[in-house]
Amino acid sequence: MQSVTIRDVAARAGVSVATASRVLSGHPATSADSRHRVDEAARELGFRLNAQARSLRKTRTNTIGVLVSDVRNPFFAEIAHTVEQSALAASMATLLCNANESTDQQDLCLDLLVSQRVDGMIVAPQGDGSGSLRDVLTLGMPVVFVDRTIDGVDVPSVTSDNRAGIADAARHLAELGHRRIGYVAGPQETSTGRERLLAYRDAVAEHGFDTDPHLVHQGDFQVASGVEGAELLLGLDEPPTAILAADSLMTFGVLQVCQDRGVRIGSELSLVGYDDIGTFRLVSPALTVIAHDPARMGALAVEMIRDVLAGETVTSAVLPTTLVVRGSTGAPDPRRIA
Amino acid sequence: MQSVTIRDVAARAGVSVATASRVLSGHPATSADSRHRVDEAARELGFRLNAQARSLRKTRTNTIGVLVSDVRNPFFAEIAHTVEQSALAASMATLLCNANESTDQQDLCLDLLVSQRVDGMIVAPQGDGSGSLRDVLTLGMPVVFVDRTIDGVDVPSVTSDNRAGIADAARHLAELGHRRIGYVAGPQETSTGRERLLAYRDAVAEHGFDTDPHLVHQGDFQVASGVEGAELLLGLDEPPTAILAADSLMTFGVLQVCQDRGVRIGSELSLVGYDDIGTFRLVSPALTVIAHDPARMGALAVEMIRDVLAGETVTSAVLPTTLVVRGSTGAPDPRRIA
DNA sequence: AACCTCCGTGTAATCGGTTCCATGGAATCG
DNA sequence: CGATTCCATGGAACCGATTACACGGAGGTT
Numbered sequence: 001m002q003s004v005t006i007r008d009v010a011a012r013a014g015v016s017v018a019t020a021s022r023v024l025s026g027h028p029a030t031s032a033d034s035r036h037r038v039d040e041a042a043r044e045l046g047f048r049l050n051a052q053a054r055s056l057r058k059t060r061t062n063t064i065g066v067l068v069s070d071v072r073n074p075f076f077a078e079i080a081h082t083v084e085q086s087a088l089a090a091s092m093a094t095l096l097c098n099a100n101e102s103t104d105q106q107d108l109c110l111d112l113l114v115s116q117r118v119d120g121m122i123v124a125p126q127g128d129g130s131g132s133l134r135d136v137l138t139l140g141m142p143v144v145f146v147d148r149t150i151d152g153v154d155v156p157s158v159t160s161d162n163r164a165g166i167a168d169a170a171r172h173l174a175e176l177g178h179r180r181i182g183y184v185a186g187p188q189e190t191s192t193g194r195e196r197l198l199a200y201r202d203a204v205a206e207h208g209f210d211t212d213p214h215l216v217h218q219g220d221f222q223v224a225s226g227v228e229g230a231e232l233l234l235g236l237d238e239p240p241t242a243i244l245a246a247d248s249l250m251t252f253g254v255l256q257v258c259q260d261r262g263v264r265i266g267s268e269l270s271l272v273g274y275d276d277i278g279t280f281r282l283v284s285p286a287l288t289v290i291a292h293d294p295a296r297m298g299a300l301a302v303e304m305i306r307d308v309l310a311g312e313t314v315t316s317a318v319l320p321t322t323l324v325v326r327g328s329t330g331a332p333d334p335r336r337i338a
Numbered sequence: 339m340q341s342v343t344i345r346d347v348a349a350r351a352g353v354s355v356a357t358a359s360r361v362l363s364g365h366p367a368t369s370a371d372s373r374h375r376v377d378e379a380a381r382e383l384g385f386r387l388n389a390q391a392r393s394l395r396k397t398r399t400n401t402i403g404v405l406v407s408d409v410r411n412p413f414f415a416e417i418a419h420t421v422e423q424s425a426l427a428a429s430m431a432t433l434l435c436n437a438n439e440s441t442d443q444q445d446l447c448l449d450l451l452v453s454q455r456v457d458g459m460i461v462a463p464q465g466d467g468s469g470s471l472r473d474v475l476t477l478g479m480p481v482v483f484v485d486r487t488i489d490g491v492d493v494p495s496v497t498s499d500n501r502a503g504i505a506d507a508a509r510h511l512a513e514l515g516h517r518r519i520g521y522v523a524g525p526q527e528t529s530t531g532r533e534r535l536l537a538y539r540d541a542v543a544e545h546g547f548d549t550d551p552h553l554v555h556q557g558d559f560q561v562a563s564g565v566e567g568a569e570l571l572l573g574l575d576e577p578p579t580a581i582l583a584a585d586s587l588m589t590f591g592v593l594q595v596c597q598d599r600g601v602r603i604g605s606e607l608s609l610v611g612y613d614d615i616g617t618f619r620l621v622s623p624a625l626t627v628i629a630h631d632p633a634r635m636g637a638l639a640v641e642m643i644r645d646v647l648a649g650e651t652v653t654s655a656v657l658p659t660t661l662v663v664r665g666s667t668g669a670p671d672p673r674r675i676a
Numbered sequence: 677a678a679c680c681t682c683c684g685t686g687t688a689a690t691c692g693g694t695t696c697c698a699t700g701g702a703a704t705c706g
Numbered sequence: 707c708g709a710t711t712c713c714a715t716g717g718a719a720c721c722g723a724t725t726a727c728a729c730g731g732a733g734g735t736t
Contacts, residue, residue: 056388071419088450097426112431278590
């Protein structure tokens with residue numbers, strides 16, 4: 001890993017380092033002659049610009065940090081992918097971190113990103129605005145929230161319309177005749193978890209659904225809590241006729257339990273999932289889901305962070321959700337309606 | 339983004355920058371007194387070490403590059419996740435890149451990673467060893483291959499036993515009585531694509547399966563090519579009684595087509611997928627798959643790259659695959675056996 | 677011919693850390 | 707008690723780029 005520096009290039013080209021630097025970074029004030037000679041020399045020596053040195057001098061690293069909770073979640077994988085691609089198109093690198101739904105690890109990651117002096121961050125945040133997140137913001141670090149926000153923290157964000165999503169799903173279930181609807185909630189440390197739960201509660205009130213507190217299971221956006229929730233809900237003396245799960249991983253968990261117990265989805269039990277993961281089309285019956293658009297979210301987030309970096313003011317965006325009705329929802333099981 | 343530098347800290351603590359640096363980077367030759375004062379000053383000023391500056395001086399960036407083909411592929415998402423977590427545990431950052439199964443983009447990413455002076459790279463490579471990959475290696479950059487390798491390129495790798503995986507699956511199908519087996523192959527630009535196809539051919543010879551060349555569809559590890567392959571295979575005058583797909587995304591494609599056409603998997607058609615994605619358990623019937631262990635792969639890759647960086651010699655690892663038999667494979671449809 | 681622009685170029689300072697080397701005081705030893 | 711060792715410390719060079727500033731030559735104007 002010996003390094004060819006710009007000095008070597010300059011020497012070989014017979015020019016000063018200043019000229020070499022100007023040529024290599026596309027500065028206009030260079031003659032055709034030196035441009036040619038420097039390019040040639042750089043090629044011959046296999047010169048690779050040292051981004052560390054450049055970053056130190058300029059105060060831009062051309063790198064953005066991406067903090068999501070877990071790339072193994074297809075929703076965040078999609079976001080991470082589009083963010084990386086959009087950034088690459090602007091020849092920026094992306095530093096990826098997973099917080100694993102843990103505030104401690106989120107802090108760890110944020111500290112890492114600050115120390116790496118990323119130009120900006122795209123964050124799916126968690127917790128209240130305390131800890132490293134507060135530090136990051138008071139530092140003046142450009143941040144854009146994606147998918148989630150934090151109450152009282154004024155940061156541009158691109159989210160989706162969680163309340164509308166749940167409301168649509170609830171209306172759909174109401175129209176089918178359901179009155180007793182189980183809900184596997186997301187962690188209340190996240191804005192999405194909170195908003196969706198609130199929307200569920202509103203729907204319960206609006207449609208006059210059963211208000212039995214046992215119908216809500218507090219999960220954590222992980223598969224295991226979906227399993228747990230499903231077992232509890234299905235184990236109730238009077239089980240729900242439909243279940244709504246607040247994210248894709250918990251939906252998987254619910255599906256798994258239904259599979260294992262031989263619960264026939266669509267007839268015995270209606271199920272609505274959150275996030276339109278490709279595989280939700282493939283299970284049978286295909287899943288009715290509240291879909292949103294992580295790719296668009298990611299792309300928009302990059303656009304926003306670039307705008308912030310360019311000094312422009314940006315406004316938050318709330319993307320619509322769509323209810324995709326498939327076979328997993330149907331009229332409630334007549335035996336259960338009583 | 340004004341910056342508190344180590345000079346500010348030193349001034350406030352009433353020591354020299356040398357001492358401040360020693361304290362902040364844990365150098366032993368420091369007195370308890372200055373340790374206390376420097377730590378205090380750093381805390382009060384909110385000092386954040388500038389990793390760029392440090393990297394410039396040391397010749398380590400404490401960053402590793404991760405180049406996979408697509409994080410939206412659950413297999414690579416798992417690898418990316420474990421790599422990131424293992425790296426974080428060693429307080430290293432990870433620069434993530436997606437090559438999208440394109441050699442051009444792979445080159446772009448490699449150039450980016452070199453310019454960022456990552457300490458080492460974990461790469462799921464593609465193509466022959468030409469282009470930027472050759473440059474990277476001649477540069478002396480520590481590289482570990484993961485999942486895939488490149489013929490004639492001597493780089494430590496952690497892969498899985500592709501041939502055994504396919505062989506097991508083929509034997510399983512043979513035992514069930516299948517003789518005509520469709521194969522949706524991976525891109526021949528990847529070692530996994532090649533090895534698995536070779537193993538399929540070997541199995542055809544060994545078990546005396548039909549050798550009709552139409553039974554092999556050349557795919558590219560993407561969902562769309564699985565769809566294409568399934569349509570072609572199922573559209574044959576004499577369709578196969580079983581299909582083997584060389585990765586999870588193509589398996590999704592095949593599943594999708596079967597779903598759409600109402601093909602009953604497990605009876606009308608047996609299906610074996612590659613990679614044990616969580617959702618393959620959930621489709622019904624659950625999918626028989628060739629499973630391997632991306633988490634272990636990722637963790638091992640990090641271990642290996644750290645060993646390489648520590649100057650130790652490392653040896654490549656080949657992890658075993660397991661055939662997980664579920665409901666998607668059964669005896670061939672009697673009507674088709676003729 | 678004298679003057680002014682304009683433009684390409686080189687010198688050197690700079691970014692924010694790390695580390696070699698010299699120094700001086702305290703502790704240890706003969 | 708003088709010599710030696712040890713150790714914390716500070717000064718300054720250094721990593722590899724960028725860029726402010728000064729300079730000199732070519733070309734244009736009056």
